[in-house]
Amino acid sequence: MPKKLAPKRVSESRVDRHAISLSPQNMNYRNTVQGAFILAKADEVGGDVAKKHSGRECVTCRVDSTDFLAPAYQGETLVFRAWINRSWTSSMEIEMEVYAEKLGKVLRRVTSPIYFTFVALDRRGKSTRVPEVLPETDDEKKRFKEADRRRQRRLLIPALE
Ligand SMILES: CC(C)(COP(=O)(O)OP(=O)(O)OC[C@H]1O[C@@H](n2cnc3c(N)ncnc32)[C@H](O)[C@@H]1OP(=O)(O)O)[C@@H](O)C(=O)NCCC(=O)NCCS
Helix, strand or coil, X not given: CCCCCCCEEHHHCCEEEEEEECXXXXXXXXXXXXXXXHHHHHHHHHHHHHHHHHCXXXXXXXXXXXXXXXCCECCCEEEEEEEEEEECCCEXXXXXXXXXXXXXXXXXXXXXXXEEEEEEECCCCCECCCCCEECCCHHHHHHHHHHHHHHHHHHHCCCCC
C-alpha cells in the first residue's frame, strides 16, 4: 500500500450539476423514466467523483438502498449532484441527489439520497490508498462524521442493507 497522500477538499471533486434531457428511449411503459437508467447514470457520475478524488480507476463496491420518490417524465431534465463525504484506506463514500427540472426550475426530488462506496484500484487491480477528505464547511463536517457510522453498519451487515 502506498504511503499517505495529501488530503483533498470536497470541492475538488464535487459534481454540481450533471444534466440529462429525457427522451422516449429512457421511458418505461408509463412514460416515466426507468429506475435502472437513473441508477446507471448515478453510478457514472459517482464514479467520476471517486476518480477525481483518488486520481485512480475506481470500481463500485456497494450501493445502499434508495427510494424512488417521484417519477420524472419525458421533456424534463434529470439532474445529478454528487460529492464525496469521506474516504478510508481505499474506499470512498459518494453521496448523490437526483431531481427533475424543467426550464431551469426544480420540480421534484426523484430519489432519496444515494450512497455509493467506490474502491480505488492500482495498476494490478488491487485496492490502493486514496487521499483523505478534508471537510471544510459545517455541512461537510457533519456528513464526514455520519459517513463513518454508515460504513460501520455496512461492514457489519454487508449483504442485508
Ligand atoms: C470492490 C473490490 C475491489 C473489493 O475487493 P476486496 O478484496 O474486498 O478488497 P479489500 O479487502 O482490499 O477492500 C477494499 C475496501 O472495500 C471495502 N469494502 C469491502 N466490502 C465493502 C462493503 N460491502 N461495503 C463497504 N465497503 C466495503 C473495505 O472495507 C475496504 O475499504 P478500506 O480499504 O477503505 O478500508 C471487489 O469486491 C471487486 O472487485 N468487486 C467488483 C467490483 C465491480 O465489478 N463493480 C462493478 C463495476 S465497476
